[in-house]
Amino acid sequence: MPKGGIFMSKNEAVALRILEDFRSGLLSRRQAAELLGCSERAVSRRTRKLRQKGIEGIKHGNYQKPARNRLDPSRRDEMLKLAREQYFDFNMSHCLEMLAARHGLTVSYTTFHRWCREAGLGKHKRRRTSKARVHRERMSCEGLLLQMDGSHHKWNGRDEWCLIAMIDDATSEIPVARFFEGETTLACMKVLRAVIESKGVPQMIYTDQAGWAGGGEKRRGFSQFVRVCEELGIRVITTSSAESKGRIERAWRTTQDRLIPELRLAGVTSMLDANRYLDQVYLPKYWHERNTVKARDEDSRYRALLPHENLDEIFCIKHTRQVHSDNTVHFDNQLYRITDRNMGSLRKKDISIHVYENGAMSLFYGHIKLEYEVIKRPNRQWKRPAA
DSSP states (O other): OOTTOOOOOHHHHHHHHHHHHHHTTSSOHHHHHHHHTSOHHHHHHHHHHHHHHGGGGGSOTTTTSOOTTOOOHHHHHHHHHHHHHTSTTSOHHHHHHHHHHHHOOOOOHHHHHHHHHHHTOSOOOOOOOOOOOOOOOOOSSTTSOEEEEEEEEOTTSSSOEEEEEEEETTTOOOOOEEEESSOOHHHHHHHHHHHHHHTOBOSEEEEEOOGGGTOHHHHTTOOHHHHHHHHHTOEEEEESOSGGGHHHHHHHHHHHHHHHHHHHHHTOOSHHHHHHHIIIIIIIIIIHHHSOOOOSSOOOOOBOOOTTOOHHHHSSEEEEEEOOTTSEEEETTEEEEEOOGGGOOOTTOEEEEEEOTTSOEEEEETTEEEOEEEEOOOOOOOOOOOO
16 A cells, blocks of 8 residues: 555545445345446456455556656656747747747647646736627628728837738638738728739728728718728728627737737848738738638629729829819919810819829829829019018
C-alpha cells in the first residue's frame, strides 16, 4: 500500500463492498456480476487481484504510474518560454498556431490552455452579461448584402489608422480591406471601387450613420458616396445600432486581436506594408480559409458593369453649378469659361463639375464633356482714401 494511504472514489468503494460480500459468501458470482455490470469472469479476476494485493487491488493497474503518452517536460518549458517572450500579445489559439507553423511545436489546445493558465499567461476578457437578440438568418446569396464599416485603432502600435472593409453577409468573406489615415468619403469610395473591380457590383450595402454614408441631417442631401451607389444601382441602408451589423463588428474584434501582434512580429510599421500584408497574408491565408462559410444559394448577386458605366467618371467628387450669362461658371474661388462652340449658349443651364482624386477637373453637360479655359482675373489693388 502506498505511503499515506489509498484514496478511492465512490464507485471503487461500492465495488470493494460487493467483492467483499462475494468473498464472504453473501452474494453469488452471478449476483456480483450483475451489481458490478461486468462478466462473471471479471468478478473472479478482480477478486483474485484483491486477495493478492489487498485493498490496493481495487485500483486500476496504472494507478500512480506515469502515462505512456505524456509529453516531454522540456517541450512544455520551451512552448511557455516562447509564449511569454515572443507571443505575449497573442491569444492562446493564435499563439498555438504560430508555435506549430514557425517552431514545429504541436500539442492539443486543451493541454496548451491548461499550461498557460497554470503559468499565468494568456489574455483574460471581462465578459458582461449579453442581451437577448433576435436571431437573423444570413442572406442566401453572395453579393446580396455587404456590411461596411471602419475601425480606428493603433494597428502598428504607434499610429492611429482606420481599417475600412466590407464583409459579405452570406459567406463572411472580406473581399477588400484597406488601411487609411481616416474614414473619409474618398477612402470609402476606393474600397467600394476595389470590390466592384474584383467581384462586381453588389446589390445592397449596410452601414452605420456616418457622414460619408449620408447619416444625419447634415450630410443627407449631398453624400458623394450615396450618389455613387445611386448611379450604380446599389441600395444603401444605414442603422444607428452597432448590434444590427454584428457580422463586421465581430470581424473587427477578431482582426484587432490577431492582426496587431502579427504586424508586430512581421516588423510591419508603414501603412503600405500593412496593406500588402492584408492582401497577401491575413485575408487569403487566414480569414478566407478559416472564417468563411458556403452560401445557401450558389447564385451570385454581384453584377457585371454595364458598357456605359465608367468608373473613373462615377468615383469622383461631383458638384453642380449654373452657367452665367457670359458662359462662365464659378467654382472653388476660380472662374472658368466654356469654350465649346458646338454647344451654343448654356446660359442658366446646370452643369456637373467632376473633381478626380489626382486633382484634375472636367465639366459635363449631361453626358457631354465640355471644353473650358481658366480665366485669370487681375488682383485688385486697394488704395487708401485721400486724407
